[in-house]
Amino acid sequence: MKYRNYKVADTELSLLGFGVMRLPVLEDGDTVDEDEAIRMIRYAADQGVNYFDTAYVYHGGQSERVLGKALAGGLREKVLVATKLPYWIMKDPSEMLPAFEESLARLGMDYVDNYLVHDINDGRWDLVREWKIFDFLAKLKKEGRIRFGGFSYHGESPELFREILDAYPWDFVQIQLNYMDTQVQAGLEGYEYAAKKGIPVIVMEPLKGGKLTDTMPPSVRAYWDSLGKGRTPAEWALRWVANLPGVTTILSGMSTFPQVEENVRVLSDAEAGGLTEEELDTIAHAAEEYRKLIVYPCTACKYCMPCTAGIDIPLVMNFRNWSDVYGVTDRQHAEFNMFLNRGKPSACVKCGKCEEECPQGLAIMKAMDETAAIYE
Ligand SMILES: NC(=O)c1ccc[n+]([C@@H]2O[C@H](COP(=O)([O-])OP(=O)(O)OC[C@H]3O[C@@H](n4cnc5c(N)ncnc54)[C@H](OP(=O)(O)O)[C@@H]3O)[C@@H](O)[C@H]2O)c1
Incomplete structure (x- = not known):
């Protein structure tokens, strides 16, 4: 596994981080397949993955519980764990502490390493300030219940991202970045701004939630085939993110064991600046072709669910x-x-x-x- 410096913790994070949002589920489509999920998490940890990203809301709370179970018995101390504050499901700020404590209880831990203000966007930024959520994080940090405070961003523009980044002394940030999303949300502009400020950047959705894999359209696949290296589309997408030196870790929400194996393999080998001009050029052309075809770039993050009318x-x-x-x-x-x-x-x-x-x-x-x- 490759590692990159996570300077706030004076440690190194594995280049592959495990996004615990898309665990395998049983036939009912809801219940996490606990045995398989634990097998995947422990395998990743055995292979050197030392960063696990969950959230209060993932899998309706099962994600935190299963992650805690998988890491119990010796692994917890060897890795960093992140979870997130879902302030947007709360009526008022008094619900923040109970939610944090519920996260800890589900995880079976008495602290988390990274705690994120979950999913700040244009409609929520005012609330984050009004509820003084940064101060809440600072208090937890002082009490030793979290080690670092950050936020994940899904706002509309790099401008708002910069504003949020400049508003408080965040320890790290988490943004969506892949070769398709270079100009949406924080985008490359936001990434560069954070990197220049020396703030560790954690990347989510590097495969656009699974859209940049074998399921991609044949005309886009043709670009990879033209490079003739026998790499899968997922591998190219991960290597594109790994190519950026300011990225500390890349979270992938793996849902099958072979995906964990592949992503471990790829990020045990990928280097910052490791792609050639020709490869970068081909990726840019592939992205252009893909953008023309995809009208609704849904990443299946399920933040829209449950639907009032019961639609998937x-x-x-x-x-x-x-x-x-x-x-x-x-x-x-x-x-x-x-x-x-x-x-x-x-x-x-x-x-x-x-x-x-x-x-x-x-x-x-x-x-x-x-x-x-x-x-x-
Ligand atoms: N804070 C936030 O606001 C926020 C938002 C989104 C995500 N996140 C975090 O960031 C993590 C990463 O985002 P993400 O889950 O969207 O990552 P992603 O890597 O872009 O997408 C994960 C999906 O890609 C597919 N996949 C992964 N590895 C593959 C491989 N080697 N070959 C083929 N397909 C592969 C799987 O799709 P299939 O299941 O279809 O096979 C998997 O479910 C999440 O898990 C979560 O922890 C946070």
């Missing part, structure tokens, strides 16, 4: 995008009817809650109408 929104977004990329085949029709036998997109009641929560700012309600028109 990320799945519908997938069907909507597939229809542009691959055309609408009989097989896709059959799959649509099989997977969406309850909660078809036409059931959308236009309450708009999903759009308020979507970190990507997608026009979900419009996509529901379009998908219904295409498939129903």
Whole structure:
């Protein structure tokens, strides 16, 4: 495993961090497959992964619990654990401490290393200031219950990102970055700003939530094939992020054991500045081609869920995008009817809650109408 300096902790973080948001689930689609998840987490730790990123809300609380279980019995002391404060589900600031304590209880830990103000965006920044959430973090830090305070960002622009970064002395930041999202949210501009300020940058969604993998359109895949190195699309995407020297660790939310194996392998070898000009150029062209095809760049983070009308929104977004990329085949029709036998997109009641929560700012309600028109 490659490591990069995490200067605030005077330690090194593994270049691959484990995003504990997309654990394998059982057939009911909700219950985490605990045995397999623990096997994956422990394997990653055995291979040198020393950073694990969970959150109060992931898998409805199961993520923190399963992570705590996986790390109990000796691993906890060897790794850094991050979790997050979901202030946006709270009525007032008095709920922050109980939520933090619930996170600790689920994890079975008496402190976490990194604690993040979860998902600051344009609509939430005022609340973060009003509730003096940074002061709350500072207090926990003073009490030794967290070691470092940071935030994750899904706002609309690098300008707001800079404003937040400059507002408080954060220990680290977490941003979405991959070769497709160079100019959305914080983007490369935000990354460079943080790196210049010497603030450790933790990257999330390096594979765009799984969109930059084998499932990508054939015309984009062709770019990788042209490079002739036998690397998978996921490997190219991870190497693109690893190429940036200011990135401290790259979180991937792995959902299968082979994904953990591959990502461990790739980030045990990738170097900052390791890609050639030709490779970077090809990646830029691939991104351009992909952007032309994907109308709704959903990352299936599920922040939009649960849907008021019981629709599996990320799945519908997938069907909507597939229809542009691959055309609408009989097989896709059959799959649509099989997977969406309850909660078809036409059931959308236009309450708009999903759009308020979507970190990507997608026009979900419009996509529901379009998908219904295409498939129903
Ligand atoms: N703070 C925030 O606001 C926030 C928001 C989003 C994420 N995060 C954190 O950041 C972490 C990383 O984000 P992410 O989960 O979106 O990361 P990601 O790496 O972009 O996406 C993970 C998905 O990519 C696919 N994948 C991973 N490795 C693969 C491989 N080698 N080959 C093929 N497919 C592969 C899997 O998709 P399939 O399951 O479809 O196979 C997996 O579920 C999250 O897990 C979470 O901890 C935080």
